Amino acid sequence: MNNLNEDYGHELEILFNQLNPLIYQYILANLRTSLSSIGFSQNFITNLSDNLKKKNFNDFYDKFNSELKSVYDIGFFQEKVPEYFNKEVVPHIPMSNKLLDVGCGTGILLHTISNNPKFNLLTGIDIKEYPEWQKFKKSNIEYLVVQENESHKFIKKQKPDNVVLSWVLHHMDNDEQIKYLKILYSELPPKAKIIILEDSYSTIRIPETGADIHESFMKWNTAERRLIMSIYDWIANRLLARRKTVPMPFSYRSLEGWESLCEKIGFKITYSGFIGFPDKRDINTPQSILVIEK
Numbered sequence: 001m002n003n004l005n006e007d008y009g010h011e012l013e014i015l016f017n018q019l020n021p022l023i024y025q026y027i028l029a030n031l032r033t034s035l036s037s038i039g040f041s042q043n044f045i046t047n048l049s050d051n052l053k054k055k056n057f058n059d060f061y062d063k064f065n066s067e068l069k070s071v072y073d074i075g076f077f078q079e080k081v082p083e084y085f086n087k088e089v090v091p092h093i094p095m096s097n098k099l100l101d102v103g104c105g106t107g108i109l110l111h112t113i114s115n116n117p118k119f120n121l122l123t124g125i126d127i128k129e130y131p132e133w134q135k136f137k138k139s140n141i142e143y144l145v146v147q148e149n150e151s152h153k154f155i156k157k158q159k160p161d162n163v164v165l166s167w168v169l170h171h172m173d174n175d176e177q178i179k180y181l182k183i184l185y186s187e188l189p190p191k192a193k194i195i196i197l198e199d200s201y202s203t204i205r206i207p208e209t210g211a212d213i214h215e216s217f218m219k220w221n222t223a224e225r226r227l228i229m230s231i232y233d234w235i236a237n238r239l240l241a242r243r244k245t246v247p248m249p250f251s252y253r254s255l256e257g258w259e260s261l262c263e264k265i266g267f268k269i270t271y272s273g274f275i276g277f278p279d280k281r282d283i284n285t286p287q288s289i290l291v292i293e294k
């Protein structure tokens with residue numbers, strides 16, 4: 001992945017053609033603080049910004065391969081993200097005989113809770129396999145590839161008690177989001193809960209964390225905020241996590257938007273929180289959590 005235009009021409013066109021210098025400066029300034037908060041060196045951050053401007057990452061990955069592995073793949077995803085999940089997500093997951101993590105990615109959430117006596121069998125599904133599955137596999141965890149067209153059959157057969165969707169729904173297009181939520185509504189037992197962690201902000205509430213970042217973020221209009229969140233997300237997934245195939249339709253909704261969609265499908269909202277802009281994140285994108293019940 002050297003010349004970004006060759007690898008991601010279409011996505012870059014969608015994102016970077018809408019950018020103006022003010023938004024770009026805002027994004028770079030925020031990236032500087034967020035990336036240094038998780039331990040990246042100034043040299044890494046400067047190089048990333050310069051290469052992004054040129055849309056060319058010749059030599060970047062050779063030069064910073066070991067920093068990416070130690071600071072991001074391990075330090076962020078295997079240390080800081082589990083801390084974040086333990087604080088913001090795990091307390092909302094009810095005791096479960098069978099817990100399903102849809103779009104589990106590396107499987108780090110299930111790995112994080114694998115010794116928690118609240119849970120029995122942990123199943124993670126994703127549309128692609130991750131190398132970490134081999135490392136995190138245990139007698140009470142299974143990771144499986146389940147494509148979109150097999151998901152209904154799978155969920156019907158697996159019959160989970162509760163489900164987690166963490167940072168997944170905005171990787172599905174709008175129709176797919178509705179399709180998955182409807183499948184879950186039809187197949188889960190009564191009182192089952194779904195815990196949704198999303199890149200999402202409230203249009204009416206104040207955030208629990210990061211009031212200053214929130215203030216600067218909310219100065220942009222709705223379309224600009226969406227663009228800022230999309231570019232952060234693109235940088236995190238494509239450049240930092242080096243995930244070439246994760247779908248990126250940038251289909252965010254506000255917290256209120258998620259609430260009304262879930263209620264329309266039939267779910268009851270049992271918890272809804274605008275986490276805001278927590279510390280020690282790779283990107284300063286807004287965070288919300290929603291717990292819905294069948």
Ligand SMILES: C[S@@+](CC[C@H](N)C(=O)[O-])C[C@H]1O[C@@H](n2cnc3c(N)ncnc32)[C@H](O)[C@@H]1O
Nearest residue numbers: 102103104105126127128148166167168171246
């Ligand atoms: C940003 S990652 C989040 C991974 C993980 N949940 C976490 O919290 O670290 C989004 C994941 O959603 C997966 N995904 C996208 N569409 C999906 C679908 N239709 N079914 C299952 N997984 C999907 C992607 O492959 C990717 O692994």
